[in-house]
Amino acid sequence: MQKSGVGITITQHILNQQRQYPEATGAFTNLLNELIVAAKVISREVNKAGLVDILGSTGEINIQEEQVQKLDVFANRVIIERMQHIGELCCMGSEEVADLINIPSQYPKGNYILLFDPLDGSSNIDVNVSIGTIFSIYRRTNEGSDEVLLDEVLQRGIKQVAAGYFIYGSSTIMVYTTGNGTGVHGFTLYPSVGEFLLSHENIKIPEKGKIYSVNEGNYNYWDEKTRALVDYFKAKDKETGRPYTSRYVGSLVADFHRNLLKGGIFMYPADLKDPKKPHGKLRLMVEANPLAMVVQEAGGYASDGQGPILEVEPKELHQRTPLFIGSKRDVELAEEFISGKRS
Ligand code: AHM
Ligand code: MG
Numbered sequence: 001m002q003k004s005g006v007g008i009t010i011t012q013h014i015l016n017q018q019r020q021y022p023e024a025t026g027a028f029t030n031l032l033n034e035l036i037v038a039a040k041v042i043s044r045e046v047n048k049a050g051l052v053d054i055l056g057s058t059g060e061i062n063i064q065e066e067q068v069q070k071l072d073v074f075a076n077r078v079i080i081e082r083m084q085h086i087g088e089l090c091c092m093g094s095e096e097v098a099d100l101i102n103i104p105s106q107y108p109k110g111n112y113i114l115l116f117d118p119l120d121g122s123s124n125i126d127v128n129v130s131i132g133t134i135f136s137i138y139r140r141t142n143e144g145s146d147e148v149l150l151d152e153v154l155q156r157g158i159k160q161v162a163a164g165y166f167i168y169g170s171s172t173i174m175v176y177t178t179g180n181g182t183g184v185h186g187f188t189l190y191p192s193v194g195e196f197l198l199s200h201e202n203i204k205i206p207e208k209g210k211i212y213s214v215n216e217g218n219y220n221y222w223d224e225k226t227r228a229l230v231d232y233f234k235a236k237d238k239e240t241g242r243p244y245t246s247r248y249v250g251s252l253v254a255d256f257h258r259n260l261l262k263g264g265i266f267m268y269p270a271d272l273k274d275p276k277k278p279h280g281k282l283r284l285m286v287e288a289n290p291l292a293m294v295v296q297e298a299g300g301y302a303s304d305g306q307g308p309i310l311e312v313e314p315k316e317l318h319q320r321t322p323l324f325i326g327s328k329r330d331v332e333l334a335e336e337f338i339s340g341k342r343s
Contacts, residue, residue, distance in 0.1 A: 010036060010174060010187045010196035017182060031088040031112055031137065032162070032176070036196065038082040039133055039166040039174065042075045042119070043189060046168040049125060071125050072096060075118035075133060088112050090140050091148045093317050095120075095286045100153060100317065112161075113138040113153055117286040120165075121251025130169035132253025136290035137162040153317065157289030157310035164294060167253050175203070175257065177297040184260075184298040203260060205300040209327040211264030212244045213255045221271035229337035230267075252282065256291050256325065260298060265326040265334060269305070279320040284312060288323045301331040305338030 014032050018024045049071060076096040083089055084103050088110035092101040095117040103109050114137055121131040139161055141152045164176030172189035174196050186200030212233040219227060233244040244264070249255055255266050270280045282288055292302030292309040302309040302325040312321065324334040336342040 008198045010198070013185065013187070013198060017178060027088045027110055028112070028137075028161070030086060031083075031110075031114070034082055034086050034088075035079070035114070035135060036174065038079045039172070040189065040194065041078050041082075042133060043166070043168050043172040045074055046071065046119075046125075046131065047191075072119045072122050079116055079118055079133075083114055086110075089114055091153065092116070093153060093285065094118060095283060095318070098318075100148065100150060102148070111140050111143050113140055113148075115153070115285050115290075117283070120253050120287065121249075124249065124251050124254075129249055129251060130167055130254035130257075131251050132165050132167040132257075134165045134253060134287055134290050135163065136160055136286065136293070150317065154285075154314040156313060157284075157292055160289060160293045160310075163290035165253050165257075165290065167257050169254060169257075173199070173257070175200070175260070175294060177294050179293060179297055182297070184294055200261075203298050205260050205295060205298045206263030206327055207299065208241070208329040209259060209263030209265060210241055210244055211247050211259055211262060212267070212330075213246070213248045213259060213264065214267040214269070215248060215250070216246070218269075218271045218273060221273045222269055223272075225338050225340060225343070226269045226271075228343055229334055232333075232337065233265075252287055252291070256295075259326045260295065260300070263327045265324060265330040267325075267334065268323045269338070270322040277320055280322045282320060282323050284309070284314055284319045284321040285317060288321050288325070291325055295325055299328065300326055301328045302326075303331050303335045303338075305335060307335075 011033060014029050018029050076094055080101060085107045087108035089103055089112050090109050091113055093115040117134040119131055120134055124131050138155050138159055162176060162178045167173050173186055175184060175186045177184045183202040186203055187196035188199040189196050214230060235242055259266055268280045268282045270278055288309050295302050304312060304321050305324060324331050
């Protein structure tokens, strides 16, 4: 990973990328810039969460039947309100909202679709552990039509035109990619200046890591194959660098980001804890797909245990999926265990 000494801002970086496509209209640049503004607002609010009386839940239950925290509601609102008026989106989808979010009729519409998890890792808000915002951008398939159908949104991850996340940790970092070999780049927010500056240029994930990240409290809810996989990472074998180190904070963005930089595998396998959720906990469209695009562009891999996440045909906006993501060789190994090719 190279460090840039020139302090290039995220805006300059996006514009530089845009210049490589003479046919680009600037719509996409406009979209990303507005999203960055939304993230700065969320970041400021997250940073003062311990100072103002914003902690605690609103008492509402979101459509995933989980307690909604106040900051989730805030982050969700900021993104919708900032993004709906810019004229680049035809609709949005949020982890916190059951249906597609239409663009109000007073605003112009565009050809992009924005899917997001406004504040991932919400159970960590009130204990000062890193949380994040995840985003995924698609082009609509039926440009020109007034009505946006769910079918246009339910595209495979491979069709994403950009994806990334903001992590609100010891500093606020944005990581994004536009795919096609353009690389994965990270920018750190300099709060006093209010700018994201390039800090992690062309991130590459190590081909094999030393870390496994999973909620092992679920061990007894897993099937035999999943248990065998995690047992494998814990077994002693000098030649293959085992046992791996265990690291899990329970914020997907934070666990993913650490493994992206250091190498390793994050897993949220299918479990039998809740028979209504046989595919584990994480959502395909707002969590698995965007991080899968990032990791693959960085040289890693993401699988649902049977094949690439990016090839999964989505059937519902809030579909859940098992997720194995990180260093290529570690995820391929996980796939061999889960798909039964190895035991
Ligand atoms: P959330 O989007 O409601 O915050 O839930 C998703 C989070 C992920 O960030 C994290 O990886 C996972 O839930 C942790 O779940 P668990 O507590 O079951 O290990
Ligand atoms: Mg969430």
